[in-house]
Amino acid sequence: MPQDTRDTRTELLQQALRLFAARGYDAVGVQEIVEAVGVTKPTLYHYFSSKRGLLDALLQQHFDALYERTRLAADYHGDLPLTLQQVVAAYFAFAREHPTFYRLQLALWFAPPQSDSFKAVSRWMEWQHTLMEALFIRAAEDHGNMKDRHQRYAATLIGTINTYISLFLNDYSNLDDTVLYQAVHQFMYGIFS
Numbered sequence: 015m016p017q018d019t020r021d022t023r024t025e026l027l028q029q030a031l032r033l034f035a036a037r038g039y040d041a042v043g044v045q046e047i048v049e050a051v052g053v054t055k056p057t058l059y060h061y062f063s064s065k066r067g068l069l070d071a072l073l074q075q076h077f078d079a080l081y082e083r084t085r086l087a088a089d090y091h092g093d094l095p096l097t098l099q100q101v102v103a104a105y106f107a108f109a110r111e112h113p114t115f116y117r118l119q120l121a122l123w124f125a126p127p128q129s130d131s132f133k134a135v136s137r138w139m140e141w142q143h144t145l146m147e148a149l150f151i152r153a154a155e156d157h158g159n160m161k162d163r164h165q166r167y168a169a170t171l172i173g174t175i176n177t178y179i180s181l182f183l184n185d186y187s188n189l190d191d192t193v194l195y196q197a198v199h200q201f202m203y204g205i206f207s
Contacts, residue, residue, distance in 0.1 A: 022051065022053060022057060022061070023061045025051045026047065026048075026051055026057075026061060026062070027068070027071060027072050027075065029047055029050040029051050030047050030068050030069070030072055031072055031114055031115060031118060032050075032114065033046060033047060033050065034069070034072075034118050035114045035115070035117050035118040035121070038121060038131075039069060039118075039121075039122065039125075039130070039131040039134075040125075040129070040130075043065075044058055047065075047068070066134065069130075069131070069134050072115075073119070073134060073135060073138055076112060076115045076119070077119075077138045077141075079108070079112075080108050081141065081145075083104040083105075083107070083108055084101060084104050084142070084145060085145060086100075086104070087100035087101045087103065088100075088101050088145055088146065088148070090149050090152040090153055094153045094156070094157065094202075095198065095202060097153070098171070098198050098201065098202065099194065099198050101146070101149070101175075102194055102197050102198050105175045105179065106175075106178070106182075106189040106194060107189075109179040109182060109183070109189060110182075110189055113182075113183055116179060116183065117183050119135055119138070120176060120180065120183075122134065122135035123135050123136075123139055142172055143165075143168045143172065144168075146167070146168035146171055146172060147164040147165055147167075147168040148164075150163070150164035150167040150168060151164045160205065163205075167205055170201065170204065171201055174197055174200065174201050
């Protein structure tokens with residue numbers, strides 16, 4: 015029995031994620047993806063137009079879910095430690111639920127700047143920084159010593175989060191409440207010192 019349209023599209027996304035995360039976007043060809051699903055190249059092109067279109071759809075699907083979580087978590091209401099805890103917890107939960115995707119997006123972010131993979135992920139990384147910068151701009155209204163440091167704080171917070179997640183992805187650490195506490199307090203110590 016042939017797969018229906020939704021299943022084929024979903025399976026293409028799942029197999030692409032698995033293959034891209036395992037070997038890198040550039041190392042995986044369209045033929046390998048379609049063979050893993052049991053369809054032809056024209057089927058992939060029908061849904062995504064190209065390998066890059068497939069990557070863009072994969073990023074859209076997962077980053078939409080991450081964005082919704084982090085947007086809600088970063089909604090600052092005067093309690094910076096609580097907001098930071100919510101943000102870090104949102105990232106940690108997403109990474110635990112989607113470890114293969116998280117590994118892929120980190121690899122894409124560290125690809126050469128002229129590569130298709132970096133170009134595909136860069137706008138998603140920029141929204142994360144923009145969202146965190148907005149949090150720190152709002153928090154600076156309550157914490158004067160933070161004024162005009164929002165870009166550095168956003169980069170440092172996301173870097174701290176991604177470091178802890180990388181340790182988790184490589185089986186060096188868990189993303190439990192103790193690690194959450196350590197990450198938040200390590201970051202807060204830096205910005206309040």
